[in-house]
Amino acid sequence: MRLQLDITPDLVALMAAEIKAGEQAVSQAVGEAGNSVKSSWRAQITGAGLGQRLANTIRSEQFPKGRPSLSAAAVVWSKAPVIIGAHDTGPLIRSRNGFWLAIPTPAAGKSARGGRITPGEWERRSGLRLRFVYRRTGPSLLVAEGRLNARGRAVASRSRTGRGVTTVPIFLLVPQVQLRKRLDLARDAARAQEAIPGAIVANWVEGKIG
Numbered sequence: 001m002r003l004q005l006d007i008t009p010d011l012v013a014l015m016a017a018e019i020k021a022g023e024q025a026v027s028q029a030v031g032e033a034g035n036s037v038k039s040s041w042r043a044q045i046t047g048a049g050l051g052q053r054l055a056n057t058i059r060s061e062q063f064p065k066g067r068p069s070l071s072a073a074a075v076v077w078s079k080a081p082v083i084i085g086a087h088d089t090g091p092l093i094r095s096r097n098g099f100w101l102a103i104p105t106p107a108a109g110k111s112a113r114g115g116r117i118t119p120g121e122w123e124r125r126s127g128l129r130l131r132f133v134y135r136r137t138g139p140s141l142l143v144a145e146g147r148l149n150a151r152g153r154a155v156a157s158r159s160r161t162g163r164g165v166t167t168v169p170i171f172l173l174v175p176q177v178q179l180r181k182r183l184d185l186a187r188d189a190a191r192a193q194e195a196i197p198g199a200i201v202a203n204w205v206e207g208k209i210g
Contacts, residue, residue, distance in 0.1 A: 034074025090181030
């Protein structure tokens with residue numbers, strides 16, 4: 001006597017379909033998490049007043065590319081990691097040569113290249129010499145003899161008699177400065193990671209129903 005067993009539906013085909021659904025669910029959940037982290041980090045950066053340009057340095061990419069996988073992964077990074085990292089950790093900054101950090105006052109203006117101007121650049125641009133003023137209490141100063149223009153910037157005086165010339169603080173000199181922590185990137189990454197398992201299950205079930 002010979003027995004024949006037919007299984008309906010085909011278990012091999014059923015398992016293959018289940019694996020495919022799982023691959024789609026995992027890849028979709030991981031992609032959503034990566035996009036969520038990117039959006040949250042960009043929102044943090046602009047919310048901290050660091051500007052849209054810096055926020056746009058946050059990028060994300062998913063692997064493997066072009067196909068779903070049970071081992072899908074997303075990477076979120078910044079094209080300006082040093083700047084982002086500094087605002088995320090709030091480090092203690094010291095002068096590289098062991099002397100002073102020169103912090104420009106509003107009278108110094110900005111660098112021609114954008115950002116913080118240095119004492120050397122300020123002297124070349126203004127044509128004025130900086131003078132060191134030591135203070136026992138509070139930061140020491142680099143000052144210049146000039147006048148303030150309508151924008152509050154220190155410039156050379158045009159007066160031949162010296163009228164309107166005053167001593168203007170251009171830089172504050174400090175041995176070190178603690179950068180304020182303005183971002184919490186790990187918080188958003190942890191939230192997105194915690195949401196992945198639930199998203200995988202929801203996407204898997206939705207794929208079956210669809």
